[in-house]
Amino acid sequence: KAGVTQTPRYLIKTRGQQVTLSCSPISGHRSVSWYQQTPGQGLQFLFEYFSETQRNKGNFPGRFSGRQFSNSRSEMNVSTLELGDSALYLCASSIGQAPRGYTFGSGTRLTVV
Amino acid sequence: AQTVTQSQPEMSVQEAETVTLSCTYDTSESDYYLFWYKQPPSRQMILVIRQEAYKQQNATENRFSVNFQKAAKSFSLKISDSQLGDAAMYFCALDKLTFGKGTLLTVNP
Numbered sequence: 001k002a003g004v005t006q007t008p009r010y011l012i013k014t015r016g017q018q019v020t021l022s023c024s025p026i027s028g029h030r031s032v033s034w035y036q037q038t039p040g041q042g043l044q045f046l047f048e049y050f051s052e053t054q055r056n057k058g059n060f061p062g063r064f065s066g067r068q069f070s071n072s073r074s075e076m077n078v079s080t081l082e083l084g085d086s087a088l089y090l091c092a093s094s095i096g097q098a099p100r101g102y103t104f105g106s107g108t109r110l111t112v113v
Numbered sequence: 114a115q116t117v118t119q120s121q122p123e124m125s126v127q128e129a130e131t132v133t134l135s136c137t138y139d140t141s142e143s144d145y146y147l148f149w150y151k152q153p154p155s156r157q158m159i160l161v162i163r164q165e166a167y168k169q170q171n172a173t174e175n176r177f178s179v180n181f182q183k184a185a186k187s188f189s190l191k192i193s194d195s196q197l198g199d200a201a202m203y204f205c206a207l208d209k210l211t212f213g214k215g216t217l218l219t220v221n222p
Contacts, residue, residue: 033209043204043212056210088156092209101148102209104158 002026004093004105012111018079021108025072025093031055032074033102034066037088046089049074050097081112115140117205119213126195127221133180134190134216136205142166147181148206149190151199152215158204164188195220 005024013019025032033056034046045058049068066076072093078085088109094102116139126132138147149161164172164181171179176196180189192199200220205213 035212042214043206045210045212048209058210090158092158101146101160101163103160104150106155106157109156 004091004103006089006091006105006108008108009106010109010111012113013081015081015083015112017081018077019081019110021076021078021089021091021110023074023076023091023093023105025074025091026103029093029095029103030072031094031097031102032068032072033092033094034074034076035090035092036060037090037107038086043090046076048097055097078110083112086110086112115142115207115211117207117211117213119203119205119216121216122214123217123219125219125221126192128195128197130195131191131193132195132218134192134203134205134218136188136190136213138186138188138205138207138211140186140207142208145208147179147188149177149179149188150204150206150212151201152204153201161203162190192218197222 007022031050033048037043048056052068063079068074088107090107092102092104118137145166147164150158151161152158162174162177176193178191202215204215
């Protein structure tokens with residue numbers, strides 16, 4: 001059974017650009033959550049999608065957005081990149097919304113220069 | 114607002130010994146889940162153990178066990194017979210939304 005797949009693994013972008021990250025959940029998992037991990041702030045929740053609808057949203061500016069497709073794959077977009085957006089972005093999937101535990105991907109390492 | 118606090122930024126343990134990682138949390142919910150995750154250098158977060166708040170019995174998974182004190186809002190992780198492969202960053206988490214800052218565990222041979 002394939003795990004959670006995040007692409008790309010590494011990304012370097014310039015300030016002001018935008019970026020799209022992709023997450024393919026485990027087959028049958030309908031909930032996808034996104035997190036930003038930085039050395040200073042630790043792991044912070046970005047948002048959660050279930051059945052193509054955003055169910056929860058963390059405390060991030062509107063430059064951070066996401067969506068989920070009918071096959072449960074999810075994308076996250078960050079517009080007008082800032083240096084502080086450099087981070088490891090993790091995606092996690094679970095069967096349902098209930099927080100019984102979820103499987104993480106290996107993350108996308110975004111560097112903004 | 115929910116909070117999770119891990120007061121030990123770093124811990125070390127000798128191989129085959131036992132170590133306990135601390136976690137305290139705060140929530141106004143009466144029903145919730147608590148988790149311990151392990152993140153090795155490969156970056157992938159791996160679920161170590163899960164505790165449902167309404168269950169009084171402490172969860173165990175092989176060498177990993179928790180001491181869940183609901184009234185004190187404490188959720189510590191005990192690793193018995195530590196192995197070199199246990200070396201990683203350990204995160205305590207409350208439901209899906211809130212993570213602690215992590216404890217870096219070093220296992221000395």
